[in-house]
Amino acid sequence: MNQNQIKGILFDKDGTLIDFHVFFVQVANDLVDNLVEDFHLPNDHLLKEELLEAIGLRGNQVDPQGILSSGTSRDISVAFFEWLQKKIEVSFSLEQLNTWIHQKLFVLTKTNGAHIKPTTDLSALFAELRRLRIKVGVATADDLESTLFCLEKLGIREFVDFIGTSDYYAKKPDPHMLHAFCETCNLHSSEVAVAGDTVVDMLLAKNGKAGLAIGVLSGVSTSEKLESFADILLPSVGDIIGKGGALVWESTETSGKNEGACP
Known part of the structure; x- marks a missing residue:
């Protein structure tokens, strides 16, 4: 697909949004x-x-x-x-x-x-994604009560259009959460990027036929663990939007594995 057509991002929570x-x-x-x-x-x-x-x-x-x-x-x-x-x-x-x-x-x-610390300036990131009309979802192995508390603590609950937790949806890498995100936000799976710090998140993208799998190195996995599964590897989700304001899939060619944003 044309990755410029990405209209939604489904984020993992722990290690991706929160310092694990x-x-x-x-x-x-x-x-x-x-x-x-x-x-x-x-x-x-x-x-x-x-x-x-x-x-x-x-x-x-x-x-x-x-x-x-x-x-x-x-x-x-x-x-x-x-x-x-x-x-x-x-x-x-x-x-x-x-x-x-x-x-x-x-x-x-x-x-x-x-101890709930963000991996980047999430409020700024999510505000910019909203300005760009990118839908935002969270897919986590955590339970709903804890997830809501964390999102409120991080100050980003208002920006999240969908929350998928393991006490209401089949756990990752089953594509249930991804498909529910698509249904909630009226998206096709090919219009969604999945961002996460584990192989499980990358397999969620694959199993759900997501348009893009974005691996981040802010959590528990190394680049060696993720590079075979991710379309793009980034230091953190803060790098989804570049210094010039371009979304990472707009500013890079991702026909192969892209680690250009990583140190």
Whole structure:
């Protein structure tokens, strides 16, 4: 397609709009601490480390393919439950744990609100996209309550035309969120660019037949991880609009892989 026909951008949230490491590493550690306390688990340092590793966090290093980077609250529940079943006698059900995690993640999101930092000047970016009549959507593995809180905290809720979360839509890379964005905003999938920091986001673009897959290096993935899947690689979503005011797909040729904007 002619990439100048892009009329909407579907953004991932964590690592793409929000600084992932500052926020979610803290939330994950708090979640495990609360899990041990609320469920009366052994207060053992190794146990906590292994629970964090089960969702893709080793030390402060996030696995780009791990649950923490692109999984849902349900995925976290299942990973914790399966690991605990192997280690100790579990006195609660998966559904009880899932309900607790869903609620606790929202509480911890609010508690750690001061750590929600944008990856770029999102208010300026989204205001300019609105001026250019580019529709804006968010597609995230997070739940709706936490997502709304984050968007309000970032000051960009008013600019977002569609919000897709894993408690209402099939999780990425299933194209459900992309198709719903198109339906809400009266777009064809070929008129949409998907922007994200993981391979899952790039596969969402592919599976949904999006017009463009924009990989950003502000999150958990390296350029080596994304370059085979992205049409364009950028340091952050702030580079979608160039210094001259041109949209990145208008100012570059993307018939091959374009990393021109990356250092």
